[in-house]
Amino acid sequence: MAHYRRLGEVPPKRHTQFRDGDGKLYYEELMGEEGFSSDSSLLYHRGVPSAIVASEVWELPDQTRTPNHPLRPRHLRLHDLETGSDAVTGRRLVLGNNDVRIGYVVTGTDPSPYYRNAIGDECMFVETGTGVVETVFGVVGYRAGDYVVIPRATTHRWLPAEPSRLYAIEANSHVAPPKRYLSRFGQLLEHAPYCERDLYGPEQPFTQEGADVEVLVKHRTSAGVVGTRMTYATHPFDVVGWDGCLYPYTFNLEDYMPITGKIHQPPPVHQVFEGHNFVVCNFLPRKVDYHPLSVPVPYYHSNVDSDEVMFYVGGDYEARKGSGIGLGSISLHPGGYAHGPQPSAIEASLGAEYFDESAVMVDTFAPLDLGEGGLAVEDPAYAWTWAGRGPDDPAVFSNS
Numbered sequence: 001m002a003h004y005r006r007l008g009e010v011p012p013k014r015h016t017q018f019r020d021g022d023g024k025l026y027y028e029e030l031m032g033e034e035g036f037s038s039d040s041s042l043l044y045h046r047g048v049p050s051a052i053v054a055s056e057v058w059e060l061p062d063q064t065r066t067p068n069h070p071l072r073p074r075h076l077r078l079h080d081l082e083t084g085s086d087a088v089t090g091r092r093l094v095l096g097n098n099d100v101r102i103g104y105v106v107t108g109t110d111p112s113p114y115y116r117n118a119i120g121d122e123c124m125f126v127e128t129g130t131g132v133v134e135t136v137f138g139v140v141g142y143r144a145g146d147y148v149v150i151p152r153a154t155t156h157r158w159l160p161a162e163p164s165r166l167y168a169i170e171a172n173s174h175v176a177p178p179k180r181y182l183s184r185f186g187q188l189l190e191h192a193p194y195c196e197r198d199l200y201g202p203e204q205p206f207t208q209e210g211a212d213v214e215v216l217v218k219h220r221t222s223a224g225v226v227g228t229r230m231t232y233a234t235h236p237f238d239v240v241g242w243d244g245c246l247y248p249y250t251f252n253l254e255d256y257m258p259i260t261g262k263i264h265q266p267p268p269v270h271q272v273f274e275g276h277n278f279v280v281c282n283f284l285p286r287k288v289d290y291h292p293l294s295v296p297v298p299y300y301h302s303n304v305d306s307d308e309v310m311f312y313v314g315g316d317y318e319a320r321k322g323s324g325i326g327l328g329s330i331s332l333h334p335g336g337y338a339h340g341p342q343p344s345a346i347e348a349s350l351g352a353e354y355f356d357e358s359a360v361m362v363d364t365f366a367p368l369d370l371g372e373g374g375l376a377v378e379d380p381a382y383a384w385t386w387a388g389r390g391p392d393d394p395a396v397f398s399n400s
């Protein structure tokens with residue numbers, strides 16, 4: 001996130017004395033990525049940002065992962081998943097590997113606990129719902145179609161104004177626009193499908209009074225993903241000003257300008273973000289291919305280096321017709337296996353000029369395991385939908 005932002009009061013020179021009206025020094029904190037070698041922000045606190053009075057184990061929801069073995073394409077119906085009701089502790093793990101975890105939660109309207117993810121950035125896709133996210137940098141609003149990108153270790157909490165369906169993409173790294181969209185100094189280029197105007201960060205500082213405030217911290221040990229509950233002497237939302245290039249922001253699907261072509265365009269044209277060993281793409285309503293003999297749905301493809309996860313969030317996904325997939329479904333098409341349209345969808349797409357479909361895709365470069373939440377809502381018939389019959393159905397013809 002290389003787009004400089006400055007909110008509230010900051011001293012004219014960094015790392016110099018900065019006092020409130022009573023002459024008391026503010027406490028300066030540098031929050032920076034990759035040691036001191038990448039994007040950062042300087043925050044000015046009223047209280048000491050490291051002053052904790054307690055630290056206890058926070059038992060995370062079940063993080064069990066089950067390998068995709070035997071190898072199969074999978075269909076997971078997230079709208080059938082029972083979840084907890086707050087945006088942080090209510091998530092159930094759907095898919096995951098050592099680079100990224102995908103969770104899902106349907107919130108109520110109670111605020112989440114204060115929370116931060118010390119493992120990596122969170123990219124929360126808002127399937128439905130509205131509300132705000134309070135953060136140490138200020139408040140960002142959210143609505144359906146938003147990605148809410150929250151940098152690693154940003155203390156925050158979710159306050160849904162209405163029940164919200166949240167698709168949690170939790171990186172073990174940072175989430176950022178693809179490098180090829182950026183100038184060498186970090187500006188979004190002309191060929192990128194969105195630009196800085198489309199990114200919405202906090203507008204003003206947000207401070208709260210309080211003592212002995214609990215914050216849930218998700219982090220890693222040699223035992224894997226774990227949680228700790230830290231209690232802060234004073235409220236962590238005490239920043240009177242900050243500036244820099246590291247902060248939470250939102251980006252909405254409506255502001256993504258799809259790139260289309262005369263013949264079928266491959267998924268990288270739909271990319272929106274990247275993390276370490278994974279990418280995020282979105283397939284959105286758009287005009288489709290205009291060659292007179294074009295086939296608008298995808299060709300079969302074998303992504304030999306990646307697992308592909310589609311989350312179907314709007315419209316009517318043309319290539320999946322006849323598969324049982326509907327809104328709220330996930331498809332997992334793993335590496336080592338060719339996938340593509342259900343056969344009837346190919347003829348049906350010919351002559352189409354427009355696709356009304358919305359889907360968020362996560363492609364990972366390491367195999368994904370199934371989380372306990374994913375396994376709970378699997379459609380076991382999906383793997384056989386291209387053939388039209390499965391292991392229990394006898395062949396009625398042979399192509400030999």
Ligand SMILES: [Fe+2]
Pocket residue numbers: 301308333339
């Ligand atoms: Fe695909």
